Amino acid sequence: MATSEFATPEEAEEAFYKAFEAAELDAMMHVWDDAADIVCIHPLGPRAVGRSEVQRGWAELLGNGTEFHFRISGVHQVRTPELVVRMVQEHIRFATESTTRAPILATNIYRLTDLGWRMVLHHAAPQMRREGDASEVPRIVH
Amino acid sequence: MATSEFATPEEAEEAFYKAFEAAELDAMMHVWDDAADIVCIHPLGPRAVGRSEVQRGWAELLGNGTEFHFRISGVHQVRTPELVVRMVQEHIRFATESTTRAPILATNIYRLTDLGWRMVLHHAAPQMRREGDASEVPRIVH
Numbered sequence: 001m002a003t004s005e006f007a008t009p010e011e012a013e014e015a016f017y018k019a020f021e022a023a024e025l026d027a028m029m030h031v032w033d034d035a036a037d038i039v040c041i042h043p044l045g046p047r048a049v050g051r052s053e054v055q056r057g058w059a060e061l062l063g064n065g066t067e068f069h070f071r072i073s074g075v076h077q078v079r080t081p082e083l084v085v086r087m088v089q090e091h092i093r094f095a096t097e098s099t100t101r102a103p104i105l106a107t108n109i110y111r112l113t114d115l116g117w118r119m120v121l122h123h124a125a126p127q128m129r130r131e132g133d134a135s136e137v138p139r140i141v142h
Numbered sequence: 143m144a145t146s147e148f149a150t151p152e153e154a155e156e157a158f159y160k161a162f163e164a165a166e167l168d169a170m171m172h173v174w175d176d177a178a179d180i181v182c183i184h185p186l187g188p189r190a191v192g193r194s195e196v197q198r199g200w201a202e203l204l205g206n207g208t209e210f211h212f213r214i215s216g217v218h219q220v221r222t223p224e225l226v227v228r229m230v231q232e233h234i235r236f237a238t239e240s241t242t243r244a245p246i247l248a249t250n251i252y253r254l255t256d257l258g259w260r261m262v263l264h265h266a267a268p269q270m271r272r273e274g275d276a277s278e279v280p281r282i283v284h
Contacts, residue, residue, distance in 0.1 A: 125267030128186040
């Protein structure tokens with residue numbers, strides 16, 4: 001398990017997806033800030049707030065035996081000295097499938113702490129509509 | 143249309159949902175930072191990056207005649223001097239319906255600019271699974 005500090009948000013993000021692929025809960029939780037305000041939302045799932053709820057969600061997800069493989073693309077960022085927002089496209093391939101699914105859109109936020117950069121938010125959601133397909137908008141959501 | 147500056151992220155957020163309910167595109171775009179790095183993701187929709195794409199998405203959504211009514215709850219925040227992240231639950235009621243739908247989980251980010259606080263990210267996604275319902279996770283997404 002990694003115990004090093006992350007010198008950049010990019011290092012933290014790399015560790016995040018590495019822990020996800022390896023299904024290593026300790027390594028995953030090492031990426032997250034040890035704080036009450038952290039929030040994690042898995043695609044279509046409820047919102048987990050605080051370290052224990054976030055950890056419980058990852059324990060379920062990483063413990064179910066599914067192997068995830070990630071390719072990250074289309075990174076957009078908002079950077080300040082203390083907080084960095086990285087909006088990425090996650091291209092996920094499951095070990096049991098040969099094709100990659102439609103990308104997941106994720107907002108990942110990292111905060112500079114005394115222990116280096118740590119994750120404070122992961123909000124992931126599937127993209128099911130294409131651009132210009134506005135007709136479905138009010139039917140499904142907003 | 144509002145042309146005032148927003149002294150707090152909360153003022154910007156109030157203006158955001160007010161413009162949404164009133165379907166006022168100019169007021170909506172006034173909330174957003176005039177910057178290339180802004181990102182907007184409507185529920186299940188694609189990612190709009192930059193002012194023109196973001197505006198096009200809102201023009202479609204606000205122009206389709208649907209009346210939205212919002213109640214916001216469960217606010218969690220990550221605050222720094224320059225950037226504030228507000229994670230909220232949007233309870234949406236449509237004018238044509240008497241009931242409120244399942245909440246939308248939204249991550250709203252505001253940045254302190256020379257013109258006050260402006261929105262730089264709106265990432266909204268439906269919650270379709272309940273807590274502990276981990277079995278669906280790998281089937282749908284991650």
